[in-house]
Amino acid sequence: MRPRLSFEWLHACSGCEIALLNSGELLLGLLERVEIVHFPLLMDHKYTNRADGEGELNLPEAEIGLVSGGVASEEHLAVLRAMRARCRTLVSLGTCATHGGIPALRNQWPIATALKTVYAGPEEGTPIPDTVLASLDRVYSIDEQVPVDVSLPGCPPRPESIIELLEALLAEESFHLPCKSVCETCPTIRTGKGQQKVRRFLANAEYDPEKTVAEMRCLLEQGLLCMGPVTAGGCGGKDAPLCIRARVPCRGCYGPVRQGGNQLLDMLNALASNGMGHRDIVDRRSLLRFSGAHGLLKPLRERK
Amino acid sequence: MNSQPKIIAFCCNWCSYAAADLAGISRLQYPGSIRIIRVMCSGMVHPEMVLHALNKGADGVMIIGCPLGECHYIKGNEMALARAEVIADTLEDQGFDSERFQVAWVSSAEPERLAEIFREMSARLAVLRGTPQVEAVIGD
Amino acid sequence: MNQVISIHPVTRIEGHARIDIHLDESGQVCDARVGIAALRGFEQFVVGRPAEEIPRIVNRICGICPWMHHLAAVKAIDGCFGVTPAPAGHLLRELCQVLAHIHDKILHFFFLAAPDFVLGPAGDYAVRNIMGLVRQEPELAAQVVRMRQLAQMMLERFAGKAIHPVAGVVGGFAKPMREEERQGLLADSRILLDFASSALDYAKNRVFSRFCDGLQSLGTITTGFLGTVDHQGALRLYDGQLRLMRPDGTTVDFPANEYERYLAEQVEPWSSAKMVYARSWGEGFSLDPNAPRGVYRVNTLARINVCDRIATPRAQAELEAFREQFGRPAQGTLLYHWARLIELVYACERTLELLADDRITDPAVRIPATPRAGRGIGHVEAPRGTLIHDYSTDDNGCITRANLIVGTTHNIAPMNLSVRQAAASLISAGEVDDEMLNRIEMAVRAYDP
Numbered sequence: 027m028r029p030r031l032s033f034e035w036l037h038a039c040s041g042c043e044i045a046l047l048n049s050g051e052l053l054l055g056l057l058e059r060v061e062i063v064h065f066p067l068l069m070d071h072k073y074t075n076r077a078d079g080e081g082e083l084n085l086p087e088a089e090i091g092l093v094s095g096g097v098a099s100e101e102h103l104a105v106l107r108a109m110r111a112r113c114r115t116l117v118s119l120g121t122c123a124t125h126g127g128i129p130a131l132r133n134q135w136p137i138a139t140a141l142k143t144v145y146a147g148p149e150e151g152t153p154i155p156d157t158v159l160a161s162l163d164r165v166y167s168i169d170e171q172v173p174v175d176v177s178l179p180g181c182p183p184r185p186e187s188i189i190e191l192l193e194a195l196l197a198e199e200s201f202h203l204p205c206k207s208v209c210e211t212c213p214t215i216r217t218g219k220g221q222q223k224v225r226r227f228l229a230n231a232e233y234d235p236e237k238t239v240a241e242m243r244c245l246l247e248q249g250l251l252c253m254g255p256v257t258a259g260g261c262g263g264k265d266a267p268l269c270i271r272a273r274v275p276c277r278g279c280y281g282p283v284r285q286g287g288n289q290l291l292d293m294l295n296a297l298a299s300n301g302m303g304h305r306d307i308v309d310r311r312s313l314l315r316f317s318g319a320h321g322l323l324k325p326l327r328e329r330k
Numbered sequence: 331m332n333s334q335p336k337i338i339a340f341c342c343n344w345c346s347y348a349a350a351d352l353a354g355i356s357r358l359q360y361p362g363s364i365r366i367i368r369v370m371c372s373g374m375v376h377p378e379m380v381l382h383a384l385n386k387g388a389d390g391v392m393i394i395g396c397p398l399g400e401c402h403y404i405k406g407n408e409m410a411l412a413r414a415e416v417i418a419d420t421l422e423d424q425g426f427d428s429e430r431f432q433v434a435w436v437s438s439a440e441p442e443r444l445a446e447i448f449r450e451m452s453a454r455l456a457v458l459r460g461t462p463q464v465e466a467v468i469g470d
Numbered sequence: 471m472n473q474v475i476s477i478h479p480v481t482r483i484e485g486h487a488r489i490d491i492h493l494d495e496s497g498q499v500c501d502a503r504v505g506i507a508a509l510r511g512f513e514q515f516v517v518g519r520p521a522e523e524i525p526r527i528v529n530r531i532c533g534i535c536p537w538m539h540h541l542a543a544v545k546a547i548d549g550c551f552g553v554t555p556a557p558a559g560h561l562l563r564e565l566c567q568v569l570a571h572i573h574d575k576i577l578h579f580f581f582l583a584a585p586d587f588v589l590g591p592a593g594d595y596a597v598r599n600i601m602g603l604v605r606q607e608p609e610l611a612a613q614v615v616r617m618r619q620l621a622q623m624m625l626e627r628f629a630g631k632a633i634h635p636v637a638g639v640v641g642g643f644a645k646p647m648r649e650e651e652r653q654g655l656l657a658d659s660r661i662l663l664d665f666a667s668s669a670l671d672y673a674k675n676r677v678f679s680r681f682c683d684g685l686q687s688l689g690t691i692t693t694g695f696l697g698t699v700d701h702q703g704a705l706r707l708y709d710g711q712l713r714l715m716r717p718d719g720t721t722v723d724f725p726a727n728e729y730e731r732y733l734a735e736q737v738e739p740w741s742s743a744k745m746v747y748a749r750s751w752g753e754g755f756s757l758d759p760n761a762p763r764g765v766y767r768v769n770t771l772a773r774i775n776v777c778d779r780i781a782t783p784r785a786q787a788e789l790e791a792f793r794e795q796f797g798r799p800a801q802g803t804l805l806y807h808w809a810r811l812i813e814l815v816y817a818c819e820r821t822l823e824l825l826a827d828d829r830i831t832d833p834a835v836r837i838p839a840t841p842r843a844g845r846g847i848g849h850v851e852a853p854r855g856t857l858i859h860d861y862s863t864d865d866n867g868c869i870t871r872a873n874l875i876v877g878t879t880h881n882i883a884p885m886n887l888s889v890r891q892a893a894a895s896l897i898s899a900g901e902v903d904d905e906m907l908n909r910i911e912m913a914v915r916a917y918d919p
Contacts, residue, residue, distance in 0.1 A: 037510065040484055041533020041633045047577070048632070050619035054612065057601060068581065070481045070595035070908065101507065128530040131515035140514040145737050145744070157507050158742040182533065182633050226867075227522055228640065229838035235646045272630025272637045273645045277526055279634070291377045291420065298412035305415065308520050308868065311423060315527065327425060 029196055032088035033065040034109050036102040037129050037165060038095025041182040042120035043067050049185035056192060063088050073105075083108040090195050094119040096126050096319060097166040110172040115195060117176045118168040119188070124179040125281040126319025130165040133323040134311060137161050167319035176201065179258055181279035181316060186263060207283045208254035208267045208276050213240035220247025224297065224306040227251070231273055239266045245275045251307060253278035256292035281317045288322060290314045334363035335389035335455035339448070340379070342372045344402040346394035348438035353445050360448040372396070372433075373406030377417045380431060381424060389455045390430045394444070397435040407435065429454055473497075473900065477907055480504075482582040482599070483919050484534050484854075485878070489910065491893045497900025502890040504914060506743040506882065513872045521547045521841065521863050522640045528859070529634045531876065534577065536634045537570035537625075538852035538877070541708075542859040544638040549727075549846020550863040551640055553839040558832035559642025564708040565824045566629055566637070567850060568817045571707060572662060573621040573632075574853040575814040578918045579673070580614040583807055586912050587677040592905040610672070617665045624658050627651070642836035649831055656825045663818035667784060670811040678808060686796075687895070689803035689888035689913025691759075692717050694748060694766035695775045696733075696880060698851045699723070703778035705785075705816060707851040713776040714748060714766065719799055721776060722750070726849035729858055735875070745883045746875060757883060759890050768855025768880040769917060770809035775799035780812075782819035788812045803888050806916040841867020852877040854918060878919045888913045 035043065046053065063086040064071045073083050083104060091113025097103055110116055121127045132140050141154050141161075168174055178191055187203070194201035220243075227250055233242040246252040252275035254267065261268045261280055269276050282289050290313040297304040307313075314323050341347040347368045353360070369375060372395025380391045393410060401407040414433040421428050432451055436444045472495060478488040486508050492501040512531055516524055525543040529536035541563050548555055555563075581600045589598045589606065596602075604611040625632040628651055630644075637644040695715040700706045703713075711723040714732055724732055734749035747755035747764030756763040766772070775798060780786040789812055796805060824830060845862045855877030862871040892913040896906040 035486070037508075039530050039533040039536075041530070041536065044533050044577075044633055047581070048619055048622050050615050051612070054604065054615060057604065062601060066479050066481045066486075067484070068482065069599040069601070070911075072481070073478050074476060098510075099507070128527060129510045131527070132511045135514055140511040141509075143514040143517070144509065144511055152737055153739055155737060155739050155742045157505060157740065158509050161509065181530070226520055226841070228841070230639070230644060230836045235648065235833055268626070268631045269636050270630075274630065274636045274639070277523075277636075288378060288381070290423075291381065291416070294416040294420065295377050295413060298416045299409050301412070304412070305419070308866065309518060309523075310419070312519055312523065312527075324425065326422065 028059060028061045029090065030063045030086070030088040031060050031192075032063050032086060032091045032109065032113055033067070034091070034093045034105055035066070036093060036095035036106060036123075037098040038120070038122055040067065042094040042180075045180075045182035045185050046188050049189050052186070052189045056189060059196065085109060085112045088113045090115050090117065090192070092117045092119045093168055094123050096122045096129055097168060097171050098129065098162055100160040100162070103162070103171060106168060106172055115175045116172070117178060117191065117195075118174045119178055120183055121179045121181040121279060121281050121316050123168045124177045125317040126165055126167045126323075127181060127316055130167075130318030130323060131312070131315055133164045133318045134325060136325050137163055164324070165319060170319060177285070178203075179281040180261065184261060184263060187260065203258060203260045206259055208257045208259045208261070208280070210259045211262060211264060211267060212244070212254055212270055213266050214242050214244040214270065215240075216244045216247060220244065220302075221249030222302055223249055224251050224303045225249050226308065227275060231275075233273055239271055239273075242273070245270070250275045252276045253289065253293055253313065255296050256283060256287070256289050257281070258283050277315065278313070279316050286320075288314075289317050290322070334361050335452055335459060336387065337361075337364045337390045337392060337448070337451060337455065338383045338388045339364055339366050339392040339394060340369050340372065340375045341366050342395045343368055343370050345396040345400070345438045346436045346444060349436050349441045349444040352438070353441035356441055358441055358445040360445040361452040363452070364448050371401070371403050371406035372410035373401075373403070373408075373413070375410065375413065377413055377420070380417050384426055384430060389459065390432070390451055392431070392451060393433045394436050394447070395433070397437055400437065427458055429458055475902055475907075477911060480911055480914055482585070482911075482915055484532075484578075484582075485919060487914070487919065489889055489914070491897070491910070493897070493900055497898065499890070499894040499897050502886070502893045503740060504882070504885045504889050505741060506919070509742050513874055516861070516869045516872050519869050521550055521861065521867050521869055522839070524861065524869060525638055526636050528874070531874075533633055534574055535570065535852050535854065535877075537566055538850050538857050539859070540635050540638050541567055542848040542850045542857045543861070544640060545848025545850070546846040546859045546861045547640045547848075549848065550844040550861055551839045551842055551846075551867065552844060553641045553837055555642040556832075556834050556837050558646065558829055559835045559837075561824055561827060561830045562643040562647060562835060563638055565821065565830065566625060566635070567708050568820045568824070569621060569625050571817040571853055572666075572814060572821070573618050575810050575817070576614060576618045576621065576669070578853070579669070579807060579810055579814075582918075583915055584677065586908070586915070587681060591908050591912060595904075613665070617662060620658055621662060624655055628655065639836060641839045644836070646833040646835045647831050652825055652831055656822065659818060659821045659825060663784075663815070663822065666811070666815045666818045670788060670815060673808070673811055681804065684804055686802040688909060689892040689916065690801055691762070691803070691884060691887045691891055692801055693762065693884050693887075694751075695772035695799055696766050696768045696856050697773035697776035698849070698856065699777050700781070702781075704781040705773055705777035705779075707817070707820070709850070712849070712856065714750070715776045715799060716751065726858060727847040729847065729849075729875070733875070741882065743882050744879055746880045747883065755883075757886055759887055762887055765883050765887065766880065767884045768877060769806060769853070770813050771800065771806045772855070773851060774809045774812060780816050782816055782823065785812055785816035785819055788815060803913055803916045806918070810918070854878045855880050878917075881917050881919060885914055885917050885919065888917070
């Protein structure tokens with residue numbers, strides 16, 4: 027019997043699923059060796075018997091379950107728990123699942139405030155739709171709600187990494203992301219002494235477009251905020267990180283280097299320790315834009 | 331139950347720790363609930379250590395290093411100052427009153443000043459204790 | 471006996487949805503609703519952020535069409551800061567935008583929609599999907615997978631990231647195109663264009679020919695349409711005037727920054743997705759299936775209905791043939807699939823046109839911007855429909871307010887009408903089977919929500 031794979035997506039954008047499809051022929055090869063038993067994007071397996079709209083979630087058993095997206099509603103929680111119960115190995119796929127991701131930015135505000143902003147109508151007191159009222163108090167990562175066996179961060183994860191992970195699981199081998207921080211594979215020129223002021227990204231970095239990335243000066247040393255030092259590496263495989271290839275600084279989309287790390291504290295600390303202007307940063311809380319779960323982003327208290 | 335605020339004080343080996351030793355020998359009085367942790371330089375205290383202490387229940391955290399210009403490692407205390415700014419800026423974000431963190435510069439020959447600083451911090455935190463408790467952040 | 475039949479989740483769509491069909495005592499359909507239960511709250515959490523960071527945040531609204539949100543936001547922020555991008559910046563942005571349309575359309579037609587047509591709407595669900603297509607037509611499937619991957623890799627090779635892009639920046643683009651990159655992209659674009667033409671031929675022979683009746687009737691309703699055209703009334707995906715068409719075919723053109731005069735948002739308690747209706751028609755909004763008011767559609771069928779012509783030759787020929795057969799405007803909901811493939815041909819031809827423009831390798835790709843208070847409205851045609859990003863900034867250049875109308879939002883009301891129509895035409899006397907339910911889902915899938 028071929029191993030069974032089950033996919034679900036919660037508070038997600040579908041980028042991780044598209045990344046999987048971007049692996050192209052690698053995926054076709056994998057498909058011959060597995061059986062996909064549930065995958066709402068691609069196949070018509072449903073949650074419930076149609077006769078009775080409610081009832082238990084009818085998720086099939088599977089050897090490997092992949093779940094993308096954070097947890098933000100009662101329904102997400104129910105689907106996640108069902109996946110944990112039916113899948114032997116549960117993978118949290120993508121930064122939303124592992125650390126909350128961009129949607130966890132909402133944690134900076136109480137849920138009631140966010141709802142009011144989104145549904146603000148021309149008249150006072152536009153009603154909030156009933157369906158939305160089943161929101162949880164904040165956006166959670168998957169591991170805050172159920173035990174997780176494997177985490178693969180990334181926004182999105184690299185297609186090759188998803189395939190490698192699946193291959194490793196099928197062979198019952200362990201899988202690790204190839205490198206610690208983004209800087210590890212970044213080929214830019216670092217002299218150890220750079221700009222002291224940190225400026226906003228309102229003009230392009232300095233580089234010669236006819237030359238390679240390896241001949242460009244490190245963006246952080248150029249005075250641009252680059253979160254490479256505090257972000258898990260691997261987005262470009264063994265080659266230059268993807269945003270650096272676009273000549274654009276890193277914003278930390280793979281989450282912290284360590285599982286429990288705090289990208290805001292780490293980044294400010296890195297700047298301060300190197301004599302760079304950590305107070306130049308406008309909107310420092312967005313340093314947690316990818317890792318706002320685990321209680322790291324929360325509404326500011328009223329100061330008495 | 332200990333009624334005094336629990337304070338973690340990171341003290342640099344070359345100055346404030348030495349001052350604390352001297353304070354002990356001189357029988358200077360300061361609250362017994364101050365927990366001193368010796369570090370080789372105030373500059374090695376990562377902001378996460380401060381946050382960790384607060385999350386685990388410390389009422390306050392202090393970093394006490396050598397006066398600027400007198401660092402045993404030349405510039406370690408400058409780094410401590412920069413890092414202390416980071417902590418001060420972000421403490422409110424994390425849900426803690428800014429009074430719960432203090433950085434100070436004390437030389438090894440100033441035991442009375444050290445004791446005074448400890449007493450003042452303890453008194454400040456005792457006042458804060460009367461205010462609603464801040465919820466600790468899950469995990470670290 | 472009153473009954474509710476639920477389809478949950480709706481599958482082979484690019485998001486989360488459910489369909490609830492209400493039957494009355496005699497088993498007739500008395501209501502049907504498409505529920506989309508996703509609320510992220512982007513309009514809240516962009517507030518307070520430096521505006522130039524927004525394009526890298528709002529791209530995460532959607533992992534299938536992130537370039538659309540990325541570029542609509544970039545255009546809006548240009549407006550907030552009062553900066554006119556360098557010409558090469560515009561060309562590079564449009565190039566990436568139409569390239570992004572290509573992978574999206576291949577994904578939707580072959581991976582999501584085609585299984586219903588090629589493998590049959592009544593097939594076993596375990597077979598009626600892309601995996602089944604791979605088994606039944608391995609060569610076609612392999613080619614489809616390769617072409618889709620090619621389009622994505624072209625974006626990644628040039629712009630760093632294909633999914634959740636970062637290269638669109640206020641004032642232009644983050645990096646210029648080198649001549650060597652351009653030649654490589656030209657060669658790949660020709661391959662894509664050939665594939666697009668053969669995909670449309672395949673669809674006409676193997677797909678549309680087998681479903682002639684269904685193409686005109688399943689989920690078909692009568693609505694207006696909204697799309698984008700250039701100054702000569704030709705289809706344009708990146709920029710231009712918005713054109714709103716009434717059901718009778720009459721049109722009005724307006725710039726995106728006047729959208730609030732023509733369109734209005736409506737909140738219904740049973741839908742977490744807001745709805746939009748044509749305020750300027752002066753008839754209000756109603757989802758009554760016998761007398762809908764204010765309802766218009768967006769997305770592929772709408773765009774080819776509102777445009778007078780398409781400015782690239784192969785797509786124009788296909789449009790003429792389509793109009794001869796179905797008229798203008800064409801209302802058949804399943805015709806969205808046909809229109810999607812015509813647009814695929816246009817996107818490939820437009821890619822070649824842009825790459826052939828010598829200005830595209832100009833190294834001056836970005837004008838530096840200065841933060842300031844302002845308001846900017848940026849729009850593009852996303853695969854899913856007209857996308858509008860509206861931002862206001864304070865003196866520090868940080869966002870104070872945001873309003874986003876995403877492509878699918880315009881289609882929420884029409885989707886509900888189509889599902890109601892499909893359910894009512896298929897279900898009677900309370901008898902329901904899996905094939906009927908799948909056909910009802912097909913009425914939703916055509917909209918590619």
